[in-house]
Amino acid sequence: xxxxxxxxxxxxxxxxxxxxxxxxxxxxxxxxxxxxxxxxxxxxxxxxxxxxxxxxxxxxxxxxxxxxxxxxxxxxxxxxxxxxxxxxxxxxxxxxxxxxxxxxxxxxxxxxxxxxxxxxxxxxxxxxxxxxxxxxxxxxxxxxxxxxxxxxxxxxxxxxxxxxxxxxxxxxxxxxxxxxxxxxxxxxxxxxxxxxxxxxxxxxxxxxxxxxxxxxxxxxxxxxxxxxxxxxxxxxxxxxxxxxxxxxxxxxxxxxxxxxxxxxxxxxxxxxxxxxxxxxxxxxxxxxxxxxxxxxxxxxxxxxxxxxxxxxxxxxxxxxxxxxxxxxxxxxxxxxxxxxxxxxxxxxxxxxxxxxxxxxxxxxxxxxxxxxxxxxxxxxxxxxxxxxxxxxxxxxxxxxxxxxxxxxxxxxxxxxxxxxxxxxxxxxxxxxxxxxxxxxxxxxxxxxxxxxxxxxxxxxxxxxxxxxxxxxxxxxxxxxxxxxxxxxxxxxxxxxxxxxxxxxxxxxxxxxxxxxxxxxxxxxxxxxxxxxxxxxxxxxxxxxxxxxxxxxxxxxxxxxxxxxxxxxxxxxxxxxxxxxxxxxxxxxxxxxxxx
Amino acid sequence: xxxxxxxxxxxxxxxxxxxxxxxxxxxxxxxxxxxxxxxxxxxxxxxxxxxxxxxxxxxxxxxxxxxxxxxxxxxxxxxxxxxxxxxxxxxxxxxxxxxxxxxxxxxxxxxxxxxxxxxxx
Ligand SMILES: Cc1cc2nc3c(=O)[nH]c(=O)nc-3n(C[C@H](O)[C@H](O)[C@H](O)COP(=O)(O)O)c2cc1C
Numbered sequence: 001x002x003x004x005x006x007x008x009x010x011x012x013x014x015x016x017x018x019x020x021x022x023x024x025x026x027x028x029x030x031x032x033x034x035x036x037x038x039x040x041x042x043x044x045x046x047x048x049x050x051x052x053x054x055x056x057x058x059x060x061x062x063x064x065x066x067x068x069x070x071x072x073x074x075x076x077x078x079x080x081x082x083x084x085x086x087x088x089x090x091x092x093x094x095x096x097x098x099x100x101x102x103x104x105x106x107x108x109x110x111x112x113x114x115x116x117x118x119x120x121x122x123x124x125x126x127x128x129x130x131x132x133x134x135x136x137x138x139x140x141x142x143x144x145x146x147x148x149x150x151x152x153x154x155x156x157x158x159x160x161x162x163x164x165x166x167x168x169x170x171x172x173x174x175x176x177x178x179x180x181x182x183x184x185x186x187x188x189x190x191x192x193x194x195x196x197x198x199x200x201x202x203x204x205x206x207x208x209x210x211x212x213x214x215x216x217x218x219x220x221x222x223x224x225x226x227x228x229x230x231x232x233x234x235x236x237x238x239x240x241x242x243x244x245x246x247x248x249x250x251x252x253x254x255x256x257x258x259x260x261x262x263x264x265x266x267x268x269x270x271x272x273x274x275x276x277x278x279x280x281x282x283x284x285x286x287x288x289x290x291x292x293x294x295x296x297x298x299x300x301x302x303x304x305x306x307x308x309x310x311x312x313x314x315x316x317x318x319x320x321x322x323x324x325x326x327x328x329x330x331x332x333x334x335x336x337x338x339x340x341x342x343x344x345x346x347x348x349x350x351x352x353x354x355x356x357x358x359x360x361x362x363x364x365x366x367x368x369x370x371x372x373x374x375x376x377x378x379x380x381x382x383x384x385x386x387x388x389x390x391x392x393x394x395x396x397x398x399x400x401x402x403x404x405x406x407x408x409x410x411x412x413x414x415x416x417x418x419x420x421x422x423x424x425x426x427x428x429x430x431x432x433x434x435x436x437x438x439x440x441x442x443x444x445x446x447x448x449x450x451x452x453x454x455x456x457x458x459x460x461x462x463x464x465x466x467x468x469x470x471x472x473x474x475x476x477x478x479x480x481x482x483x484x485x486x487x488x489x490x491x492x493x494x495x496x497x498x499x500x501x502x503x504x505x506x507x508x509x510x511x512x513x514x515x516x517x518x519x520x521x522x523x524x525x526x527x528x529x530x531x532x533x534x535x536x537x538x539x540x541x542x543x544x545x546x547x548x549x550x551x552x553x554x555x556x557x558x559x560x561x562x563x564x565x566x567x568x569x570x571x572x573x574x575x576x577x578x579x580x581x582x583x584x585x586x587x588x589x590x591x592x593x594x595x
Numbered sequence: 596x597x598x599x600x601x602x603x604x605x606x607x608x609x610x611x612x613x614x615x616x617x618x619x620x621x622x623x624x625x626x627x628x629x630x631x632x633x634x635x636x637x638x639x640x641x642x643x644x645x646x647x648x649x650x651x652x653x654x655x656x657x658x659x660x661x662x663x664x665x666x667x668x669x670x671x672x673x674x675x676x677x678x679x680x681x682x683x684x685x686x687x688x689x690x691x692x693x694x695x696x697x698x699x700x701x702x703x704x705x706x707x708x709x710x711x712x713x714x715x716x
Contacts (some may be wrong), residue, residue: 003613003647003650003651004617005617005643005647005659005660005661005662006617006661007614007617007618009618040643040644040647061617061618061619062617062618062619062622062625062659062660062661063661064619083662084630084635085630085631085632085635085662085664086628086629086630086631086634086661086662086663086664087631087663087664107619125615125618125619132607132610132611133611133614135604135607135608135611136607136608136610136611136612136614136615137608137615138608139604140604141604141605141608144601144604148601257598257599258598258599259599263598265598265599265600265601265604266598266600
């Protein structure tokens with residue numbers, strides 16, 4: 001029997017699995033058997049491919065053909081036409097919005113072709129549960145180099161020279177952090193990985209853990225050698241069961257191969273890793289709270305200094321890095337600092353992974369070189385705004401971040417430029433919003449989140465965010481008063497200056513940036529009791545504007561409670577006694593005739 | 596599983612080389628077997644299987660094999676197209692198991708075109 005000529009790589013990330021990827025796999029196996037092709041074609045389950053909007057999806061190699069939105073019903077045709085007769089099935093390929101011809105090859109699809117994969121270099125390419133496949137892609141050669149050919153000092157120098165900055169939000173230089181800890185006194189030290197990922201809408205770290213868990217382990221082993229740690233923890237939220245499972249498998253495999261444990265690769269260096277499952281509190285992503293949580297106590301931040309590099313987990317010198325930060329390390333060690341520093345900008349080297357979601361056509365996970373203009377991410381990779389609506393803002397950095405308007409879309413994506421807008425790079429959440437999103441409402445959404453997740457230890461965060469939230473509540477329900485904007489700004493500045501930890505310090509950012517760029521929307525809510533995006537229910541009249549109504553009757557069809565009366569060639573009319581204010585008609589009317 | 600050494604890592608990498616050549620890696624040679632209904636009827640699947648067996652036997656790691664639909668010359672099936680990085684595509688016609696082995700040896704591995712098996716227009 002010969003080897004396989006074709007490999008079918010099915011995305012088995014959480015998104016695709018939820019959409020039925022495993023059923024597609026079962027159908028493929030059955031169909032392939034039916035045609036007696038099982039010895040020629042291999043099926044592989046990979047981690048997240050990135051193009052989540054189009055799942056379940058599959059790449060057929062050697063040609064690299066991309067199939068999307070597969071169902072078990074598609075499979076008989078696909079197997080017979082493509083895998084038996086050599087005729088790829090056009091109907092199951094990706095066609096860009098507004099175009100007619102599909103793009104067969106994955107690498108020709110704009111969503112993929114503008115990306116640069118460093119941290120995600122194995123995504124969609126290897127079986128995430130096979131250590132051999134990871135090794136085959138240069139896996140653990142970074143560890144081999146670090147353990148046999150480099151001193152801790154040389155490792156730290158390499159990471160410093162690479163320019164790598166932490167991917168968990170603040171962008172602190174990783175090499176410098178390692179150096180502080182390496183120099184700290186103490187014979188017991190810890191290296192920790194932050195996989196808490198609490199930002200709503202963010203799934204970068206989950207995808208890395210699901211797709212390439214060994215890359216994170218390898219980065220941690222190298223870090224351990226650099227600082228002199230022999231024990232590591234990965235803090236990952238329990239809501240990520242697949243990530244936890246894959247990490248567990250990876251740790252077992254690495255231990256069996258002698259890549260974790262005593263005398264790694266025969267180098268004399270010992271290091272072990274334990275998974276710690278967090279209960280899913282946003283504040284536990286903060287470094288001091290995370291360590292307290294691992295110690296088994298309630299996760300609440302403490303003031304710094306002392307910094308974790310000196311007094312971290314169990315008061316021992318510790319390094320905490322983000323999942324993506326660690327995933328970059330093996331390649332930096334293997335290819336050198338210069339290689340890595342070739343990517344990105346002067347002060348922000350390398351790439352950044354973003355979870356691109358919201359109103360764009362191509363929702364998914366992307367990795368782009370630092371310095372790429374925001375516009376390129378949203379229009380070239382993201383494929384522009386859905387339903388031909390207009391772009392309004394992009395929210396970067398989650399609850400600690402801010403909203404960036406159209407006028408700033410040409411700025412490069414790097415730590416400094418994003419911070420200048422008032423947003424933050426954060427860990428990589430990127431939510432695109434169109435004209436139907438109310439900017440006061442979005443500020444309220446994020447503040448509700450931070451207020452809810454506030455640990456309550458310091459008053460500025462516990463009370464201050466609540467007072468801000470009350471004001472926003474008033475604005476969105478038609479009870480805004482003159483002076484509210486100024487009060488929000490004053491509170492925001494005070495909270496920013498006085499809160500104990502990053503959660504409080506940054507909680508006002510969504511409010512401040514929306515006031516800065518969309519002040520007119522705030523004013524409309526206060527002065528005219530009007531929501532310009534027609535999104536805040538209490539500010540809507542639920543009346544048909546007779547002049548704008550095109551008398552098409554579309555709203556009548558979608559109303560779930562038959563509250564709209566209409567006759568041909570007559571404007572529609574809403575019966576307010578029946579209306580449940582669900583806004584379905586508003587969203588359906590293309591002529592903005594419902595107010 | 597036993598504990599690995601650095602050499603074991605390199606060995607695993609080598610063992611998997613052909614798989615990652617196949618998954619979008621760079622290859623030196625690409626063989627396309629034409630597999631339309633006509634190709635299959637003329638024995639293209641046998642040609643394919645022979646080729647794959649031979650590639651496995653000889654442990655060739657830099658060559659990928661794929662299939663395509665009918666090439667429009669049904670009377671000359673089975674057909675194959677060979678592409679080497681340093682040479683343009685060459686079409687072979689009226690193949691059988693013997694011929695494909697010869698093509699593998701002479702064209703794919705040594706870069707010598709076998710004129711008499713090619714399509715002469
Ligand atoms: C409220 C809050 C939540 C945080 N959540 C995360 C998180 O989910 N993941 C993460 O890596 N860092 C998070 N951070 C940042 C961490 O405190 C820390 O800076 C980071 O993990 C360090 O890793 P890095 O240097 O590799 O970025 C959070 C910080 C704050 C203040």
